[in-house]
Amino acid sequence: MSDTVPQEALILRKVALADAAACQALSRAVGWPHRAEDWEMLIDLGHGVVATLGEEIVASALWWPYGETHATLGSIIVSPAHQGGGIGKRLMRALLEQTQGRSQLLNATVAGEPLYARNGFVPWGSVHQHHGESLADVAPVLQPGETLRLGGPGDLPVLERLDAQATGLPRKPALEVLLACGECIVLERDGEPVGFSILRRFGRGHVIGPVVAANGGDAQTLIAHWLHERRGQFLRIDVPAETGLEDWLTRNGLKPAGPVTGMVRGEKPVPSGPARLYAVINQALG
Template sequence: MDKPMQTETVTIAPFEAHHLDGALALSRAAGWAHRREDWKMIWSISEGRVALAGDRVVGTALMTPFSSTCSAINMIIVDESQRGQGLGRQLTTAVIELAGDRECRLTATSDGLPLYEKLGFVATHEILRHQGVVGRVDTPENVGWIAPDDALSAIKALDRTAFGADRGPLHDALAKEGPFAVVRNGDNIVAFAATRPFGIGEVVGPVVAENAEQARDLIAFILSSKEGRFVRIDIPEQSGLSSLLEGWGLPHDGGVVAMARGATGVPQTPEVRTFVLASQALG
């Protein structure tokens, strides 16, 4: 008589620094572009849970808090050998609990959409991924680089208005990763964009601006110094930037659905808005 199959016992534990290598292995197996440095940046401003089979990381999920009002649920991966057993739901539920009373935002693939809908998330809009090798882009004259120490408070204030929550720790982390470009009106910073290394190349975002023309100029300014390099940009579908990005060598290459859980209040029309995300994970 055949012996019954032995299944590994999987436990859920806090996501600690020594789990980063296991998380990186998971994301590589799933075809994600993230480097260890990319994982570490997000983990450094987040709380999380890992699923462990012995000492092996077989699942991850993070909750990135934005003050006491909002959070991003992200980096949810389950090892292929563990799928179909409810582990993704268990990890997602665990980090939703970490969020407490905060609104939760995430981005979902078509595979993940049914689970998140069951957990109370509602689709809000599409996120489009544009990436490729940058072509020739002319440099606008109304944009310049700025030292983060001189501008971080203004950048944080603009982002808070556009995003609807305080993401100060995120911008502190971004300032360590790469420079900021800004548009000024007199002495005042009225729009900004960040760029940093990511995956096999670089990423641009977030881009926060008063209008599409400022957003276009910020992106063009950054891309003008990256001809021949691989760059990724994630945009809300309503940004209206797709045709521009395609013309600069960054074709549309898939995307995800933005979702929210526990959102409160009436949608506002702020003076500035987000034209490019920091990342799919962070909004």
């Protein structure tokens, strides 16, 4: 925190939808590309706090419930002008109090990882961001018996089942919002849904996520659909390191843009399979 501002002047209060524009300015100050609309989605789906000095919002911290046993934490930002004065510690204390009794998950930047480690979080993987303009010659390759079709609100039970297999978490509210604001495709094999992916507006262009599939080939098919449909446009995708998709994404125009470390405090969710998560919704929601 700035040396001229006493810690006692800082007030933490519940985040509200009306804070979206101020939070967007806060994220822009640390180089994040979120639009105000992106913040509105995050705030509407979750809970959390903002820190204020007078009328100015100088920090944010949100969380999202997944069932009764888990929560993801994210959008933890302290304004560059007020870093280094203990605000991050107060934000974490507030989030841990609000999510008490749940296992907590987050994706940590290099700068944030030491704070989370001091609060009992341990690494359990990494997520790699890729972005860029997709190349013109990429297109989905379907095998015999496979079809791609548009998904919609009527597919929510199918998507929820596949997503729960892949994540071990009940994420119905997030999927409902994504279906309302984005575009969805479903991969079927012999008439049976085996995977899906969702594309929506985000930041500088569009983001692909989540991507849920039974194997890497299916995941490439689901991603290639969007790369082909949006060729020449700016796209982003965040993939768990173990998916093995990074070289393929790079060859198709989506370059590496840096990793974050997945961390957990408590019990990790246990996916049941056979579906797997090949791209997260975003780094905050998981």
